[in-house]
Amino acid sequence: MTKLKIDNTTIEVAEGTTVMQAAAALGIAIPAMCWRKGHSCHPSCMVCMVKDADRGNFFASCAMPVADGMNIIATSEEVNDIRREALELLLSDHVGDCEAPCTLSCPAGMDIPLMNRLLAAGEFEKALKVVREEIALPFILGYICPAPCEKACRRKPIDGAVSICLLKRFTAQEAGRRNANLVPEVIRTGKNIAIIGTGPAGLSAAFYLLRAGHGCTLFDKNEEAGGAMRYNIPAEKLPREALDAEIDGIRKMGAVFKLNTPITPAFFENHIIPAFDAVILSTGNRNQQPVEDFGLTAHNGHEFADKKTFKTARPGVFAVGNMIREYEMAVRASAQGRIASAEVGIYLNTHAPVKKLHFNSLFGHLTKPEQEEYLKESIPGPPVEPEGGFMAGFDAGQAVAGAKRCMHCDCRKPASCKLRIYADEYGANRKRHLGPERKALTRSIHHDLIVYEPEKCIRCGLCVEISAKEESLGLTYIGRGFDVRIGVPFSETIAEALAKTAADCVNACPTGAMAFKDREERIV
Numbered sequence: 001m002t003k004l005k006i007d008n009t010t011i012e013v014a015e016g017t018t019v020m021q022a023a024a025a026l027g028i029a030i031p032a033m034c035w036r037k038g039h040s041c042h043p044s045c046m047v048c049m050v051k052d053a054d055r056g057n058f059f060a061s062c063a064m065p066v067a068d069g070m071n072i073i074a075t076s077e078e079v080n081d082i083r084r085e086a087l088e089l090l091l092s093d094h095v096g097d098c099e100a101p102c103t104l105s106c107p108a109g110m111d112i113p114l115m116n117r118l119l120a121a122g123e124f125e126k127a128l129k130v131v132r133e134e135i136a137l138p139f140i141l142g143y144i145c146p147a148p149c150e151k152a153c154r155r156k157p158i159d160g161a162v163s164i165c166l167l168k169r170f171t172a173q174e175a176g177r178r179n180a181n182l183v184p185e186v187i188r189t190g191k192n193i194a195i196i197g198t199g200p201a202g203l204s205a206a207f208y209l210l211r212a213g214h215g216c217t218l219f220d221k222n223e224e225a226g227g228a229m230r231y232n233i234p235a236e237k238l239p240r241e242a243l244d245a246e247i248d249g250i251r252k253m254g255a256v257f258k259l260n261t262p263i264t265p266a267f268f269e270n271h272i273i274p275a276f277d278a279v280i281l282s283t284g285n286r287n288q289q290p291v292e293d294f295g296l297t298a299h300n301g302h303e304f305a306d307k308k309t310f311k312t313a314r315p316g317v318f319a320v321g322n323m324i325r326e327y328e329m330a331v332r333a334s335a336q337g338r339i340a341s342a343e344v345g346i347y348l349n350t351h352a353p354v355k356k357l358h359f360n361s362l363f364g365h366l367t368k369p370e371q372e373e374y375l376k377e378s379i380p381g382p383p384v385e386p387e388g389g390f391m392a393g394f395d396a397g398q399a400v401a402g403a404k405r406c407m408h409c410d411c412r413k414p415a416s417c418k419l420r421i422y423a424d425e426y427g428a429n430r431k432r433h434l435g436p437e438r439k440a441l442t443r444s445i446h447h448d449l450i451v452y453e454p455e456k457c458i459r460c461g462l463c464v465e466i467s468a469k470e471e472s473l474g475l476t477y478i479g480r481g482f483d484v485r486i487g488v489p490f491s492e493t494i495a496e497a498l499a500k501t502a503a504d505c506v507n508a509c510p511t512g513a514m515a516f517k518d519r520e521e522r523i524v
Contacts, residue, residue, distance in 0.1 A: 002068050007072070007074050018062060019070070023072070023074050031047045034062070034460035050072050051076070053073050058082055095456065096456045096512060098414055099411070101152040102164060111130055118130060118520075135331070135335075136246075141334065143238045144233060146331075154407060160383040163405075166386065186212065191214045192214065194276040196219050196279065196282060197323075198218050199284055199333065201280075201328075201333040202280065202321070208338050221262040223260055227284055229243055263293065265293045268294055277316065278344045285322055285323075291323075297313070318344060357424045359424035362430075379405060412512055412516060412521070417510070446494050447495040451517050453513050454485055455513075456511045457514075459484060459485070
């Protein structure tokens with residue numbers, strides 16, 4: 001047995017154990033990208049660095065065997081700085097987006113490429129479920145959203161953007177045509193939340209609160225629900241059947257609507273606050289009803305709610321939509337309703353905060369050759385036009401064709417890519433070591449199951465080792481030095497190289513370089 005110290009804790013382990021394994025036995029997690037259990041280790045990422053406290057040097061813990069008397073520092077600001085530097089060097093050579101430009105430009109952060117994949121495959125109900133992870137009102141927003149996602153679509157300068165809003169609307173329309181019930185059974189929490197106002201923010205908040213198992217009562221001064229969507233947007237732009245369908249769906253989920261109910265200060269204090277566990281204010285234009293009516297005071301000019309959590313200074317009271325910022329896009333107000341509903345859950349201790357990855361790798365515009373690479377996974381031709389015009393929307397065939405125009409600019413491993421996870425954890429700056437030029441993106445799509453994007457590869461060699469065990473061809477290192485890359489020998493295709501081990505290589509790949517074509521991994 002070998003005795004050593006890691007972070008001032010003594011441990012005895014078997015001879016031949018690596019420092020990383022010894023640390024794991026103590027419950028100390030050391031990040032690693034190129035290491036995988038059961039495989040030989042060729043340190044390439046250098047993210048697993050630790051410090052020898054006695055000698056002052058750093059080394060890769062995944063490949064270093066323990067020795068008697070070692071005194072290792074695995075957790076310190078200095079070690080974190082070294083790991084961050086290693087990540088930033090990897091990022092300087094990494095060409096790829098963590099999330100597609102359309103998703104990043106969507107105020108709700110909808111996973112648009114995944115919706116498109118599912119629609120293209122005819123998986124309409126699954127597509128709607130993806131949409132409703134971030135957007136509660138796709139039928140409505142499919143008519144009135146200004147579509148910032150389409151402005152950011154990389155296909156726009158080629159031959160026209162993918163018709164994302166029409167596709168989003170189709171998912172809801174198609175569910176209505178099929179009378180599909182896509183509301184999951186939930187466990188009731190026994191909590192009841194009041195929502196003041198039934199515009200996009202209030203309706204969205206209600207949808208997600210109900211889905212989380214909370215009771216929900218919506219109050220509105222008007223005779224019908226819908227807020228500005230009903231009273232300020234003409235029916236020729238937003239058909240009332242679309243608005244009513246979304247509201248009826250929320251009612252069927254269990255929402256109680258109390259209309260013709262103005263909220264006076266006395267009513268708020270005597271009937272709302274005592275009767276509910278939390279309150280979401282979504283009354284629209286605050287000039288029509290001042291925040292003082294709800295026992296709130298503005299500070300820093302007009303601010304009275306946190307911009308990220310939408311909490312007010314009053315415990316249990318949240319504010320969203322045009323109440324906190326005038327002329328809010330309906331899609332942004334809807335997104336705020338979703339976030340506020342999650343914050344209500346945290347406030348009521350019914351669920352814990354969700355860790356969301358905020359790091360995003362971005363590489364910019366596609367060059368002409370790169371456009372051709374990305375077009376490989378789509379169908380040719382300009383945007384599909386609905387036969388009956390925009391207001392009529394897509395039928396199933398048009399939706400499938402429209403979705404197939406997506407070039408799939410997203411990473412197919414948005415939640416499991418270790419480079420993204422560790423870059424987020426260590427606060428890596430992707431721009432720190434960027435050179436004046438980047439590598440040109442390429443895609444190998446000749447395999448039925450997987451896609452390979454070499455410019456995302458960190459050359460860990462795991463796929464080379466895995467394929468060598470079972471494949472007659474497999475993958476190999478091509479070139480030398482800094483320009484070395486992993487590819488198929490003899491200029492053959494990825495399909496010929498990975499006839500048996502494609503899935504194993506995808507599961508081993510620490511980045512999105514090798515991934516399944518039809519991914520359903522969710523962004524977190």
